Amino acid sequence: MSSSTQTLMPTYTRLPVAFRRGRGAWLEDTDGRQYLDALSGIAVCNLGHAHPAVAEAVAGQAHTLVHTSNLYEIPHQQALGDRLAQLSGLEQVFFANSGAEANEAAIKLARLYGHHRGVDQPEILVAENAFHGRTLGALAATGNTRAQTGFGPLPGGFVRVPYDDIPAIEQAASTNTVAVFVEPIQGEGGIVVPHDGYLSRLRALCDRHGWLLMLDEVQAGVGRTGYWFGHQHEGVRPDVITLAKALANGVPIGACLAGGAAAGVLGPGSHGTTFGGNPLATRAATAVLDTINEEGLMARAETLGSRIRGGFAQALDGRPNIVDIRGRGLMIGIELAEPCPALVQQALDEGVLINVTAGSVVRLLPPMILSDAEADRIVDRLAPLIAATATAQVSPAATA
Numbered sequence: 001m002s003s004s005t006q007t008l009m010p011t012y013t014r015l016p017v018a019f020r021r022g023r024g025a026w027l028e029d030t031d032g033r034q035y036l037d038a039l040s041g042i043a044v045c046n047l048g049h050a051h052p053a054v055a056e057a058v059a060g061q062a063h064t065l066v067h068t069s070n071l072y073e074i075p076h077q078q079a080l081g082d083r084l085a086q087l088s089g090l091e092q093v094f095f096a097n098s099g100a101e102a103n104e105a106a107i108k109l110a111r112l113y114g115h116h117r118g119v120d121q122p123e124i125l126v127a128e129n130a131f132h133g134r135t136l137g138a139l140a141a142t143g144n145t146r147a148q149t150g151f152g153p154l155p156g157g158f159v160r161v162p163y164d165d166i167p168a169i170e171q172a173a174s175t176n177t178v179a180v181f182v183e184p185i186q187g188e189g190g191i192v193v194p195h196d197g198y199l200s201r202l203r204a205l206c207d208r209h210g211w212l213l214m215l216d217e218v219q220a221g222v223g224r225t226g227y228w229f230g231h232q233h234e235g236v237r238p239d240v241i242t243l244a245k246a247l248a249n250g251v252p253i254g255a256c257l258a259g260g261a262a263a264g265v266l267g268p269g270s271h272g273t274t275f276g277g278n279p280l281a282t283r284a285a286t287a288v289l290d291t292i293n294e295e296g297l298m299a300r301a302e303t304l305g306s307r308i309r310g311g312f313a314q315a316l317d318g319r320p321n322i323v324d325i326r327g328r329g330l331m332i333g334i335e336l337a338e339p340c341p342a343l344v345q346q347a348l349d350e351g352v353l354i355n356v357t358a359g360s361v362v363r364l365l366p367p368m369i370l371s372d373a374e375a376d377r378i379v380d381r382l383a384p385l386i387a388a389t390a391t392a393q394v395s396p397a398a399t400a
């Protein structure tokens with residue numbers, strides 16, 4: 001790795017490893033070393049690497065037609081739109097190229113919805129510790145002052161409330177409120193699973209006041225939690241859902257789905273994007289949805305998630321510095337009492353790719369195609385590291 005890294009803006013602090021190929025849950029680095037991928041490129045490669053069905057769809061489409069324009073009909077986009085509508089119960093889809101862009105579409109939709117109802121200064125209720133992306137609107141909705149610092153003035157019209165707190169929503173609402181926008185499970189915020197009933201209470205509140213219930217499913221969506229969408233375990237129907245990350249297993253795509261009162265809000269000329277929903281990305285996404293279905297991967301995500309969480313619960317039982325082991329399906333967080341950023345490199349040295357988010361939460365987002373043996377290997381390799389970190393970081397404070 002002798003390349004001149006100064007040419008890349010250092011917006012990411014990169015680990016000193018580069019991968020040259022992948023297969024299933026495994027990545028091979030440029031020296032030929034193998035790593036078990038327990039992160040999936042941050043919830044993107046849910047089907048693992050080089051999945052034959054996705055590879056075939058991408059290669060086949062690349063040889064046929066990559067891009068035309070939204071000035072024309074795009075049959076693969078139509079097919080994917082129909083499919084997502086059927087899976088979500090929402091009527092309409094707008095295709096973008098990333099999570100942030102899908103969220104920008106949702107934010108614009110909510111504002112226009114407000115204006116149509118005579119609200120001149122529409123406000124969207126958003127959550128503390130939320131993550132919605134890095135574009136200005138999405139950044140303003142994001143509840144992380146570190147991500148926002150230096151980028152003001154940010155767009156207004158967002159009112160922040162604690163996550164998983166219904167009374168806070170009722171208190172913060174005003175006649176300008178037009179929507180509530182939250183993640184069904186907070187991802188970057190630390191794999192925060194709200195209490196049962198949170199989403200259905202939000203639904204009832206939104207119904208009572210005519211607000212849109214908008215869910216950012218960019219990380220939780222597309223099967224990872226054991227359902228197509230993270231909200232489906234509560235059986236609620238949101239008005240807006242945003243998707244991206246796993247939708248095409250690594251081919252850039254985003255989607256903003258709208259139903260009920262949110263359907264029909266964005267009309268001709270109101271929004272657009274050049275690449276959005278092109279034949280390559282949408283055909284890849286259809287292959288992803290087909291594969292999840294055909295291979296029964298949602299049930300598998302649920303089983304694997306329980307297995308991994310149970311494995312850690314057993315291996316870390318009684319450790320004083322483990323605050324919580326939580327998650328749904330293959331969205332897994334292990335919260336430590338102390339910040340644990342060093343674990344990422346230690347796990348890499350052990351041949352496992354993980355992430356730490358919110359300072360002290362080990363975040364695992366392994367692919368849904370994992371075998372039982374691979375799931376167990378994640379636990380076996382990581383549990384001793386996590387246990388040792390807890391001990392190492394607790395003792396100086398204890399002796400101070």
Ligand SMILES: *Cc1c(COP(=O)(O)O)cnc(C)c1O
Pocket residue numbers: 097098099100101103131132133134183187188216217218219220244245
């Ligand atoms: C990753 C993420 C985003 C941003 O997606 P990008 O594709 O990086 O723009 C938005 N919301 C959630 C919940 C995410 O996890």
